[in-house]
Amino acid sequence: MLAAKGLGYDSCPIDGFDFEAVAELIRLPEDHVIAIFVAIGKCIKEPCPRGGKLDSPEVIIQNKFGNNMI
Numbered sequence: 001m002l003a004a005k006g007l008g009y010d011s012c013p014i015d016g017f018d019f020e021a022v023a024e025l026i027r028l029p030e031d032h033v034i035a036i037f038v039a040i041g042k043c044i045k046e047p048c049p050r051g052g053k054l055d056s057p058e059v060i061i062q063n064k065f066g067n068n069m070i
């Protein structure tokens, strides 16, 4: 996404799809996995305002659950 931006494009990650169905559709080789899709193009309008961010301790787990040191 940073590389796309560096080339003057905008992008959106998408993981809300059927990974196995897409793998079959694109004939994904056995030794590959799909991590995420990234749509790349030119933004035609400003993105919607984002919601606020949660505090770090609410979203970061260090080492193991129940041992949040942040």
Ligand SMILES: Cc1cc2nc3c(=O)[nH]c(=O)nc-3n(C[C@H](O)[C@H](O)[C@H](O)COP(=O)(O)O)c2cc1C
Pocket: 011, 012, 013, 014, 015, 016, 017, 047, 048
């Ligand atoms: C890891 C990740 C996965 C995402 N997956 C989806 C997705 O499956 N479908 C979707 O509509 N947006 C997904 N998004 C959000 C889009 O990238 C994009 O921000 C959003 O669709 C923009 O529309 P909005 O401003 O109306 O939210 C994902 C974002 C991230 C960071």
